[in-house]
Amino acid sequence: MAEIILDHVTKRYPDGALAVDGFTMDIADGEFVILVGPSGCGKSTTLNMIAGLEDITEGELKIGGKVVNNKSPKDRDIAMVFQSYALYPHMTVRENMGFALKLAKTPQTVINEKVEEAARILDLTQHLDRRPANLSGGQRQRVAMGRAIVRDPAAFLMDEPLSNLDAKLRVQTRTEISRLQRRLGTTTVYVTHDQTEALTLGDRVAVMRSGLLQQVASPKELYDTPVNLFVAGFIGSPSMNFLSGTLEEGKLRTSLGDFTISDELRREVESEGTGREVIVGVRPENFEDVAFVSDDSRPNGITFHATIDVLESLGSDVFVYFTRGRDQSVAAAELEELAKDAGRGDVGGSGDTVVARIDAATKIREGHDAELWVDDRSMHVFDPASGRNLSLAVSRRADGAATIRAASPAPADTAADQPAATGTGPDQPVSGGASPAGSTGSAGEVT
């Protein structure tokens, strides 16, 4: 059991490439922290630095109160679960799980006891004398977990442990990992590129991009109050829709219609000095079929007409896709990066297509015109140049007061969402914006 403290940890490769830039974060004892981000964002490098598999160029890493920068992995008392499981193929499951204890010269009887205990927890007892080659993917994954838990280490480090499992098994194992972590109460750092895993597993989630920490927060806070375009686009599935907007005559003109905005937000946009162009972010669930919007809430948003291109029914929800013809594509470095990571030309609603989640009872049909309503209370306004969430800045400054027109409920909730165990304030860990100059989207700092 131990807390892990990363203080401006930086990784620079000999060729000058900066993999992790000034990563600062306090991970409390027993906390489950997720590092998430697209490939190449430095999350695995960060994990490897905690494990001691990669050297730390600058900064300080403390595990359990001791600086371990120059300690080899074996002296850090940590256990790691690898993406490929990295089971020793020439050893049986029993030998695999007991290997670390054997190296530590633990008496054989104690090893057997601990291995059998772990096997019982993970339901591996009948497989103890088999070799990894004869196990299924899920069983191998459990052996890898078992190898970590028999050691009773100060911390677990997991590097995408579920990405080699098929979809169904992944969900099942995800729950098991969550249960296991709560039962053992061991500090865990978990790396994934899958935002669903991040949101479901973590006490706190750290979003990374190009080596910079963007935001550290509870899953709900990340979802409701993303600090910048990148976090907004990365968290959530389907991802947030991004539309270009122009500030005109005190109104925010978008292809969906004109939103009325507060004076604070208007001033914030103007003070950014980037002109009147902004990017408006709307989550799919903020749309609704007008037929299901009560008259009371109708003034909280605007209604518009759209021709539905595609309708996907998932039973519980219906997703509709439509395009806004006169909408010029939004351009921002962060969104391009997200798109590249997702392997497609645009992200969610950026570009032309907008996706909306509406009530399953809707009568809207594919290819027909539909009248939709969009709630502007949870709308986000981003600065296209820096990617900063301007509406969030306004709401933070106003201490959770009105953002656009009505009170946005999200910021007020954040304090309550912080897990009690962490003992950190809502904006304490955020430090990703340590290097202010440089790339357009380095804004991790919350004003």
Next chain:
Amino acid sequence: MAAVNTTPRQKVGWGTANFVVIALALIPVLWIVSLSFKTPTAILDPSFWPAQWTWGNYSGVLETSTFIRPLINSIGIGLIATFISVVLASMAAYAVARLRFPGKQVLIGLCLLLAMFPLIALVTPMFNIERAIGLFNTWPGLIIPYVAFGLPLGVYILSAFFREIPWELEKAAKVDGATPFQAFVKVIAPLAAPGMVTTAILVFLFCWNEFIFAISFTSTIASRTAPASLAFLSGSSQFTVPTGPIAAAATVITIPIIIFVLFFQRRIVAGLTSGAVKG
């Protein structure tokens, strides 16, 4: 898969091709074996198989210390040189496969170059060196040059094997508390065993068959190896050409190699790494 598409004509074609290749490889060997069973008077007999089979050549060869002692030398020198080569080569190959250092490609290139270097070019200088430092006609006098030629071959083969072993296994071992040496001995080396056996066979074959050094750097049966000793075998009388005994000795020399390869073949083929990672 092939069976589905092969027509009878293709079968016959491939069968014939295989037969020709095997026959070409085996006829000289069988000829030697046949010669070794012929009586001295029948050596020049043009028939392939001896009319009268005899063990005389074998008993003659195996009774003289001119052949038995070199046989022991061959086994001893071969095993020691192989052992040293494989141990050193596996460490060097591990470094080549895992570490990034300047001149790595050059090193691998040099390995290949050394392995192809014509031995005959080295005989004269090495003969002088060995005589000067007292290695002439000793076991180390052959073991050292054999290791020198076995090492590059070993490094080249083993580095390919080590590259195939997932790096994460080593990381896992480190996190599990192993020192780099423990990680190598307990995790990496067992997985590279097929590669090591392959290397051992090839180096041993080289040592076993090597003739030029063996005949140049030895003068008595104290260190002469079996292939070199063939030249010193004598016939039943001083004036008989010892064709029969040489054939018998050659057959005897071949047997350990055949056993060696048959024994380890399974080990070479078995892919130990299966199951290490997903797949």
